[in-house]
Amino acid sequence: MKVAYWPGCVSRGFTPELHGSVAAVAPLLGIELVELDRACCTGAGVLAEHSQELADTLNGRTFALAQKEMANGAELMMNICSTCQGAQSESQERLDANAEYRAHVNETLAPEGLTYEKGISNKNFLWLLVEEIGLEKLSSLVERPLTDLKVGPFYGCYIVRPADRIQITDERPRDTYLALVIEALGGTVIEYAGSHKCCGFPIITMNTDASLKQAGMHLGDAADADADCLVTPCPLCHLNLDLQQPLAEKVVGRPLEMPVLHLPQLVGLALGLSPKELGLARHVVKPTSVIDWTTTVVAGVGAQDEETVTGSSVAGEK
Amino acid sequence: MADTRKPAQDFTLRIRRYDPESGEAPYWDEHTINLEPHRSVLEGILQARGRFDGSIGIRCSCKAAICGSCGVRVNGQAGLACHTHLDAALKSSRDGVIEVEPMGNMPIIKDLVVDMDAVHWKKIRRVTPWLLAQDPLPEREHIVPREAMVDVTQSMACIQCGACVSDCLSMEVDPLFVGPAALAKAYRFVGDPRDSQQFERLKDLAEDPHGMYDCTHCFKCIEACPKGVAPMNQIMRLRRRAGGDHHIEDRNNGFNHEHAFVKNIRRNGLLHENDLLTDSFGGKASPKAAMFLAKSLPVITRALLRRKATLKVALGHPHKAPKDVKRIFDVVEGRPERYDLNLYITGYDEEQSGAEEPNVGAIAGGGEDGQAIPSAPGASPKGAS
Ligand code: SF4
Ligand code: SF4
Ligand code: FES
Numbered sequence: 078m079k080v081a082y083w084p085g086c087v088s089r090g091f092t093p094e095l096h097g098s099v100a101a102v103a104p105l106l107g108i109e110l111v112e113l114d115r116a117c118c119t120g121a122g123v124l125a126e127h128s129q130e131l132a133d134t135l136n137g138r139t140f141a142l143a144q145k146e147m148a149n150g151a152e153l154m155m156n157i158c159s160t161c162q163g164a165q166s167e168s169q170e171r172l173d174a175n176a177e178y179r180a181h182v183n184e185t186l187a188p189e190g191l192t193y194e195k196g197i198s199n200k201n202f203l204w205l206l207v208e209e210i211g212l213e214k215l216s217s218l219v220e221r222p223l224t225d226l227k228v229g230p231f232y233g234c235y236i237v238r239p240a241d242r243i244q245i246t247d248e249r250p251r252d253t254y255l256a257l258v259i260e261a262l263g264g265t266v267i268e269y270a271g272s273h274k275c276c277g278f279p280i281i282t283m284n285t286d287a288s289l290k291q292a293g294m295h296l297g298d299a300a301d302a303d304a305d306c307l308v309t310p311c312p313l314c315h316l317n318l319d320l321q322q323p324l325a326e327k328v329v330g331r332p333l334e335m336p337v338l339h340l341p342q343l344v345g346l347a348l349g350l351s352p353k354e355l356g357l358a359r360h361v362v363k364p365t366s367v368i369d370w371t372t373t374v375v376a377g378v379g380a381q382d383e384e385t386v387t388g389s390s391v392a393g394e395k
Numbered sequence: 396m397a398d399t400r401k402p403a404q405d406f407t408l409r410i411r412r413y414d415p416e417s418g419e420a421p422y423w424d425e426h427t428i429n430l431e432p433h434r435s436v437l438e439g440i441l442q443a444r445g446r447f448d449g450s451i452g453i454r455c456s457c458k459a460a461i462c463g464s465c466g467v468r469v470n471g472q473a474g475l476a477c478h479t480h481l482d483a484a485l486k487s488s489r490d491g492v493i494e495v496e497p498m499g500n501m502p503i504i505k506d507l508v509v510d511m512d513a514v515h516w517k518k519i520r521r522v523t524p525w526l527l528a529q530d531p532l533p534e535r536e537h538i539v540p541r542e543a544m545v546d547v548t549q550s551m552a553c554i555q556c557g558a559c560v561s562d563c564l565s566m567e568v569d570p571l572f573v574g575p576a577a578l579a580k581a582y583r584f585v586g587d588p589r590d591s592q593q594f595e596r597l598k599d600l601a602e603d604p605h606g607m608y609d610c611t612h613c614f615k616c617i618e619a620c621p622k623g624v625a626p627m628n629q630i631m632r633l634r635r636r637a638g639g640d641h642h643i644e645d646r647n648n649g650f651n652h653e654h655a656f657v658k659n660i661r662r663n664g665l666l667h668e669n670d671l672l673t674d675s676f677g678g679k680a681s682p683k684a685a686m687f688l689a690k691s692l693p694v695i696t697r698a699l700l701r702r703k704a705t706l707k708v709a710l711g712h713p714h715k716a717p718k719d720v721k722r723i724f725d726v727v728e729g730r731p732e733r734y735d736l737n738l739y740i741t742g743y744d745e746e747q748s749g750a751e752e753p754n755v756g757a758i759a760g761g762g763e764d765g766q767a768i769p770s771a772p773g774a775s776p777k778g779a780s
Contacts, residue, residue, distance in 0.1 A: 086665040117664040117720045122612050123656045126631045127639065131727045138723065171736050175742040178736045185726050189719045238515075238614035275564045275613035282439040283608040283647045290568040291611070 078209065081143035081151040082110040083165075085158040086118050087312040091320065094356025095312050098341040099157055099202065101355060105218065105348045108155075110365055111146050113139060119164035121313070122235070122279070126146075130182070135253060136168035137182045140199070141191035153198040155205055157341065159311035162201040163235025166242050169197065185202045201236060203340055207254045212261040220349030222263025226367065228343065229267040229304035230255030231295065231318065233311030234275050255308065258340070262347035270303035271295025276314040281321070292317040293329030306336040306365040310345045315339060319361050336364035399433045405435040406430065406481050408439055410451060411496040412506050424448065425492065429708040432482035436495065437465050439481055440507070452506030460621060463554035466561065467507050468496040473558040473619040476507075498561030500570070514570075518577040522600070526584060527551045548630050549739050550583040552622045559616035559626050571605040575616035575626030578607060582629040585636060597637040603644035604657045607633045608649030623739065639733075664716030 087271050088096040116139040118124070125132035143154040156162050172179050173195045183192050188213055201206065206215060237252045239242060252273065256266045277291030296318060309315055312331045317325070319337040326333050338346075340353045352358065352368045405427050414422035437455055444451040453476070455465040460478040467476045470487045473493070501509040505687035528537075536584040559575040566572045573581075581600055584590045614732045616626040634653065637643045644650045650708055 089665065099426050115717050117716060118660045120660065121656075123653055124660065126634055127657050128635075128727060128733060130730075130733065131657075131724065134723050134727055135720065138719070151702070169740060174738055175736055176742060176744055180660065185723055188722070234611075234613040234615075240615045275611045275615075277568075277611060280565070280609060282652050283649055284569065284604065286635045287565060287572075287609065288611070291564065313452040 078107060078154040079109040079111060079146075079151045080153055080205070081146035082112050083116055083119075083139060083154060083156045083161060084112065085156060085161045085312065087316065088157060092312040092315055092339070094359045095157060095315070095339045095341065098339060098345050098355045101350055102341045102345045102348065105345075105350075106215075108205075110142055110155075113142050113154075114148070116142055118160045119168075121160050122164055122167075125164065132164070133168040133171055133178075133184050134185050136165050137172055137179075137193040137385075138164070138186055138189075138191055138207065140172075140197045140335060141193045142170065143187055143199070144194060144197060145191075147187075153200055153205075153209075155200055155202060157202045157310070158313070159201065159233030159236035159309075160313050162199070163243070165199055169199065170242050190211055197364070201310055203236070203252060203254050203258065206258055206344070207251075208249065212257055215258070215344075216261045217261075221346045221347055223259070223265075223347050224263055226264045227267050227297075227303055227305045228259045228264045228338075229269050229299040229302065229307045230259065230272050231276070231299075231309040231311075231314055231337070232273055232308045233309060233314045236310060237273050253254070255310070255340070258307065258344070260301060260344065264343075264347075267299065267302050267304040269295075269298045269304065271298045274309075276317040278313045278317040279315040280381075281317065288317065288326045289321060292321060293325035293331075293333065296322065296325065296333045296335045297329055297331060298335060300335055304335065306338055306364060308338045308340055310340040312339065322362050336360060336362050336367055338367065401432050401482075403429050403431050406439055406485060408436075408443055409492045409494045410440065410506070410778070411494075412444070412451070413497075413503050414452075414505050415503060417777070431483060432485075434771075435477045436467075436469055436479045436493065437523070438530075439474060439477035439497065450506045452504070454508045459540055461554065463556035465523060466498050466509075466556040466558045468494075468498055468561065470494050471496075473498055473561040475556055475558070475621045478621050499556060499561060500561050500566050501557065509557070509561075511557055513602040515560050515576060518560070519555070519576050519580055521573055522577045522584075524577075524580050524584070525586065527590055529534045529589070530590040539588045543586070543588045546737075547583050547586040549624060549737075550579045550586070553579060553583075553620075553624045554622055555622065558619040558621060559624075562615045562619045563763070564613045564615050565609055565611050569605060569609060572609045573600065573603065573606050575610075575630070577680070578610070578633060579624050579626040579629040581607075582633050585633060593636070594641055594643075597633065597641055598643050601637045601643045601647070601649060604647055606647070607637065608645065608647045608652075625739065629778055635733075655670050661721060662716060664720050671691060 084096050084099070100110065117135055119136055120132040120141070124135070140154070143151070147153070156165065160235070172182060172193060179195060186192060232252065232255060237245070243251060259266045271294065274295060275291055276295070277288035281288040296307070307318065309318065314326065315337055322333055322335070337360070338357070342357060345355045346352065357364050357368060407425055407427045410424050410426065411421060414423050424446050428439045428446070430438055430442060430444040435458070437453070437458060440451065440453050444453065453465070455477060456462040458477045460475050466473065466474040469476070469479050469484050470489065472487070476495070481493070485491070488494060495507065497503050497507045497509050501511065501514040504510050553576065556577065557576065560566065563572065563575050566574050575756060578600070581596060585593050585596050601608065610627065610630045614627060617628070620626065634649065637645070638650045638653055649739075
């Protein structure tokens with residue numbers, strides 16, 4: 078399937094391994110990425126805090142650019158960042174809710190020949206995995222099941238709240254998708270207190286202590302629940318959980334050493350890509366508990382031979 | 396709407412019990428009650444108390460989502476016990492048993508009763524929750540524009556139940572945070588044209604290290620609130636008024652952060668984290684920026700070593716905003732007045748599905764400033780519901 082692809086800013090700035098791993102994983106999943114290279118930052122909530130109209134107009138512009146691609150065969154728009162999803166969903170909610178407001182925003186877009194038509198389908202990579210590709214198909218593509226790997230999901234606020242905007246329903250329990258994907262890849266889901274909480278990143282420059290305390294607390298809870306690693310669909314969460322982890326350790330006063338994987342990296346490992354291709358060496362916290370670097374085999378418990386790898390089981394009862 | 400025709404059935408409640416005076420640890424109690432599925436969790440608790448154990452502590456009064464006294468956590472989510480149907484609670488339970496706990500972020504008095512005075516009311520008092528009218532008062536009544544009052548109806552819908560305070564993720568790590576309910580209350584007066592101390596209120600809450608810039612924008616309070624107050628959105632409005640209207644440059648970097656962010660996108664189209672960090676502290680040369688960078692230097696060095704960020708990414712400007720992005724900035728920023736849409740007030744266009752559920756559907760919009768669009772279809776204030 079062809080998708081109009083919005084990679085976001087952070088994936089091309091401080092977490093280049095995210096952008097890279099999406100590019101590596103997409104062909105294996107049959108996703109053709111048409112990058113929206115003229116699109117701009119979603120505003121991550123901060124732009125809307127400054128001027129709602131500005132955020133909605135810039136996001137409306139991105140939607141309009143995506144809709145041009147959709148007229149050329151892209152099925153939907155895809156993002157790879159919880160925060161992008163949330164900021165875009167917020168703008169879309171207002172643009173779709175009110176024709177007059179939409180017309181006003183479209184007027185600003187008109188000089189470049191862009192118009193946003195109500196009702197774009199914009200999905201995070203996580204949603205696309207579950208809703209478009211499907212868990213069965215995903216399982217069938219697994220080359221190297223994540224047997225014995227204990228993975229804690231970390232969603233990021235913007236992709237689970239508010240439930241009505243994010244459209245979490247009985248048919249689409251989007252706040253459980255990470256767990257479903259981990260299971261489909263053969264891994265074990267670790268439940269811990271922080272999975273749906275805030276990484277603290279938005280206040281890192283305003284209240285550094287409180288920000289790092291949040292990150293440190295969730296990482297610690299996951300460690301106490303025996304997780305080998307966390308997985309997140311949000312590069313901003315990744316910044317606070319991985320890049321800042323050494324500082325978080327100081328604030329909470331305990332060693333953490335908890336690797337944090339981007340979602341496409343976890344998928345890529347299970348689909349047989351090498352840790353290197355997925356940029357896993359670029360993390361601040363080395364994912365040694367995830368990867369046996371000597372054999373480059375995924376392992377919760379050291380290297381595995383062929384038999385244990387193929388004779389995998391799906392663990393993680395909910 | 397809940398179906399009121401279904402017959403009574405069994406529901407099992409798992410109730411958190413704790414009496415700090417007893418010196419014993421908290422524990423769980425299970426009771427099976429029998430009620431129609433559309434009845435409330437509160438009625439379930441009261442039946443358990445009446446039939447099985449008169450010592451269960453719960454606070455309640457109106458039983459109709461008006462008094463705000465029955466705040467609890469049901470299956471981990473804060474809300475009103477009297478406003479949560481048993482069938483809905485059963486559906487959200489993990490194992491078929493409805494879990495009822497006291498609210499978080501506040502000390503427990505007994506079982507499901509928390510000490511609202513120690514936390515919630517103290518914080519409400521912190522924001523001077525009354526009108527500071529002009530002096531001298533106008534001779535007759537205050538005349539205010541209708542839109543201005545519509546703008547504050549959302550924060551006026553608060554019934555002081557404390558559910559948002561219970562689930563606030565910033566307060567969980569920073570108990571001194573003024574918090575969602577109190578900040579929403581602050582907006583109620585900051586947004587009221589009759590108040591004479593708007594600047595002072597904003598300055599106070601911007602400068603407080605645990606004030607309006609301590610909110611992480613996590614949406615938890617929006618989810619918790621049974622009245623559609625959306626406290627986080629009110630906090631965003633406080634920030635917009637403080638930074639945008641009153642240009643209050645606070646010591647918490649709130650103003651700088653927002654302005655650095657906006658400048659960054661205007662210039663680069665994409666966010667440029669390194670610029671953002673330093674600009675948030677008032678530019679590369681500022682002592683605060685230097686301190687922050689020095690503190691995080693080991694982290695950044697490590698990032699460079701791991702080739703997460705190349706020096707070019709860390710210091711250069713790899714991306715420039717397309718021309719039309721700059722043009723959009725100029726057009727929108729050049730408007731004489733902010734033009735914003737508050738869905739709580741305007742509602743949704745007719746065919747929009749959210750419209751039939753007043754409360755849930757009305758909780759919308761992050762950080763709007765309530766310039767209602769009066770002619771919008773379905774425009775009617777829902778604040779009173
Ligand atoms: S959005 Fe802000 S005020 Fe609301 S719960 Fe989160 S941190 Fe607290
Ligand atoms: S804002 Fe909502 S959740 Fe918070 S105290 Fe008021 S009514 Fe309760
Ligand atoms: S008893 Fe009054 S709000 Fe629940």
